[in-house]
Amino acid sequence: MTSNFISFIHRDRIIEVENPDPNETLLNYIRTKLKKTGTKEGCAEGGCGACTVVLGELKNNNINYRAINSCITLLPTLEGKQLILVEDLISKDGDLHPVQEAMVKCHGSQCGFCTPGFVMALFSMFKKYSNFKEDVIKDSISGNLCRCTGYKPIIKAAKSLKNQKKIDHFSKNMENTIKLLQKINNRSIKIYTNDKRYFAPRYVQELKEILKKNINTNFLSGGTDLSLNITKERKDINSIIYMNSINELNYIKNNNKYIEIGASTPLIDLEYYIKKYYPDFTKILKRYGSPQIRNVGTVAGNIATASPIGDCLPLLLSLNAQVVLQDLKKTYLLFLDSFFISYRKTKIKKNQFIRSIRIPLYKKNTFKAYKVSKRFDDDISSICAAFNLEIVKNKIENVRIAYGGMAAIPKRAIFCEKVLLKSLINEETINKAKDALEKDFKPISDMRASGLYRMEVAKNLLEKCCVEIKKKKIIGLYT
Numbered sequence: 438m439t440s441n442f443i444s445f446i447h448r449d450r451i452i453e454v455e456n457p458d459p460n461e462t463l464l465n466y467i468r469t470k471l472k473k474t475g476t477k478e479g480c481a482e483g484g485c486g487a488c489t490v491v492l493g494e495l496k497n498n499n500i501n502y503r504a505i506n507s508c509i510t511l512l513p514t515l516e517g518k519q520l521i522l523v524e525d526l527i528s529k530d531g532d533l534h535p536v537q538e539a540m541v542k543c544h545g546s547q548c549g550f551c552t553p554g555f556v557m558a559l560f561s562m563f564k565k566y567s568n569f570k571e572d573v574i575k576d577s578i579s580g581n582l583c584r585c586t587g588y589k590p591i592i593k594a595a596k597s598l599k600n601q602k603k604i605d606h607f608s609k610n611m612e613n614t615i616k617l618l619q620k621i622n623n624r625s626i627k628i629y630t631n632d633k634r635y636f637a638p639r640y641v642q643e644l645k646e647i648l649k650k651n652i653n654t655n656f657l658s659g660g661t662d663l664s665l666n667i668t669k670e671r672k673d674i675n676s677i678i679y680m681n682s683i684n685e686l687n688y689i690k691n692n693n694k695y696i697e698i699g700a701s702t703p704l705i706d707l708e709y710y711i712k713k714y715y716p717d718f719t720k721i722l723k724r725y726g727s728p729q730i731r732n733v734g735t736v737a738g739n740i741a742t743a744s745p746i747g748d749c750l751p752l753l754l755s756l757n758a759q760v761v762l763q764d765l766k767k768t769y770l771l772f773l774d775s776f777f778i779s780y781r782k783t784k785i786k787k788n789q790f791i792r793s794i795r796i797p798l799y800k801k802n803t804f805k806a807y808k809v810s811k812r813f814d815d816d817i818s819s820i821c822a823a824f825n826l827e828i829v830k831n832k833i834e835n836v837r838i839a840y841g842g843m844a845a846i847p848k849r850a851i852f853c854e855k856v857l858l859k860s861l862i863n864e865e866t867i868n869k870a871k872d873a874l875e876k877d878f879k880p881i882s883d884m885r886a887s888g889l890y891r892m893e894v895a896k897n898l899l900e901k902c903c904v905e906i907k908k909k910k911i912i913g914l915y916t
């Protein structure tokens with residue numbers, strides 16, 4: 438069944454919006470059409486958390502709650518979901534939600550501009566975790582900025598939640614919400630307005646049919662890159678195919694040789710899954726944007742964006758990942774090594790989309806990755822480095838090293854790898870390998886770092902990796 442209207446659940450009601458503007462942000466809709474002004478706009482680019490709302494989605498007959506940035510979420514993607522705003526937290530009897538209560542008691546607010554965003558980020562934490570440890574709290578609010586209260590009272594409020602019963606009016610009403618979500622959860626969407634088109638297929642076969650007739654279209658996954666064309670660059674996106682509506686592409690599989698990640702799998706799922714295999718991959722993902730970003734953003738979007746500072750990319754290059762591309766007729770397997778052509782240009786052709794990503798599993802190797810950015814949380818990398826080494830008796834038998842932020846594309850350090858291969862890890866080898874990085878890269882200076890700094894840090898990260906492997910312990914504070 439295909440429809441030209443979207444339906445979502447808000448306050449126990451099904452709301453339908455006919456022919457919504459495909460470029461309208463959810464934030465704009467909430468403030469101007471729903472007339473709920475608790476949700477604020479700070480940056481309009483996913484960076485401050487003032488616009489945080491929570492979406493409830495059906496997952497295995499349960500509801501999965503996720504905090505998102507409504508400023509970069511396009512309204513039609515709300516189809517089939519439950520929308521929860523800060524105004525909805527108070528119970529029908531007028532009782533504050535435990536999260537709100539805690540913020541009041543711990544003085545977690547001053548001017549109040551950031552407060553609804555914090556409350557919603559903490560609400561999402563409250564629903565998702567059973568135990569609010571310091572690292573869970575800090576991660577949950579890492580996408581929210583406060584300029585006046587400071588974070589200590591907010592963290593204190595979050596910690597105090599551990600004494601609260603987890604039952605709130607959302608859990609009491611869960612059965613009813615599930616029934617409503619089931620009612621609205623099986624349609625494909627096609628919206629044609631005067632100048633724009635929006636498609637949300639449910640199956641790959643349907644996607645192919647749409648592609649046949651709409652060559653110049655934009656794939657939208659999490660929208661954490663694409664939507665900024667609308668909110669920051671004030672451009673129109675006239676034709677959109679929403680990929681995250683295709684459940685068939687939302688999976689992580691493992692056949693003992695490689696992990697395969699479907700294109701519409703959110704980064705947050707990968708973050709949990711991959712920890713067992715590559716803990717440093719998870720370490721980098723924890724510092725990738727914020728939970729609001731990782732709840733919707735995808736590896737496929739990161740690869741297709743092809744930014745030289747895309748955080749997954751050096752990691753995937755060093756692990757020798759493959760991209761599964763698909764067009765109307767067949768699928769193609771491409772090594773990421775040959776995927777990036779030049780600055781933000783890839784080998785994806787018209788009518789092709791990323792279907793999945795395959796990450797090989799190396800049973801004998803050591804994998805290490807580091808991100809260096811001006812701010813620890815929610816910041817884009819100045820440099821990101823990944824090292825994948827097979828070491829036997831202190832000798833490097835296999836090596837793949839890749840850096841982000843050192844060239845126009847994320848790139849392997851081939852000369853450096855040559856020095857390291859079949860060498861013993863010692864001071865002489867490390868120094869030669871550091872020198873070889875000068876042949877591999879000529880980094881530029883920009884607002885994030887100077888070329889000189891980048892080169893110095895790239896060398897230091899290589900040394901850090903080797904020293905950590907030798908000493909079997911982590912050196913330094915953060916990375």
Ligand SMILES: Cc1cc2nc3c(=O)[nH]c(=O)nc-3n(C[C@H](O)[C@H](O)[C@H](O)COP(=O)(O)OP(=O)(O)OC[C@H]3O[C@@H](n4cnc5c(N)ncnc54)[C@H](O)[C@@H]3O)c2cc1C
Nearest residue numbers: 483658659660661662663725726735738739741747748791
């Ligand atoms: C506040 C903020 C913080 C961020 N922090 C980081 C960070 O720390 N590290 C980092 O690397 N990035 C960061 N980003 C950038 C962004 O989150 C990532 O690049 C993300 O992975 C993009 O994925 P997406 O699913 O949101 O892609 P989208 O925005 O939906 O799409 C991005 C591009 O990929 C194309 N595309 C999407 N899916 C497919 C597909 N299946 N096949 C073909 N093309 C496709 C789209 O057409 C578009 O051109 C941040 C962004 C914001 C707004």
Ligand code: FES
Nearest residue numbers: 479480485486508
């Ligand atoms: S307004 Fe800043 S994250 Fe949305």
Ligand code: FES
Nearest residue numbers: 547548549583584
């Ligand atoms: S309370 Fe003023 S910005 Fe946080």
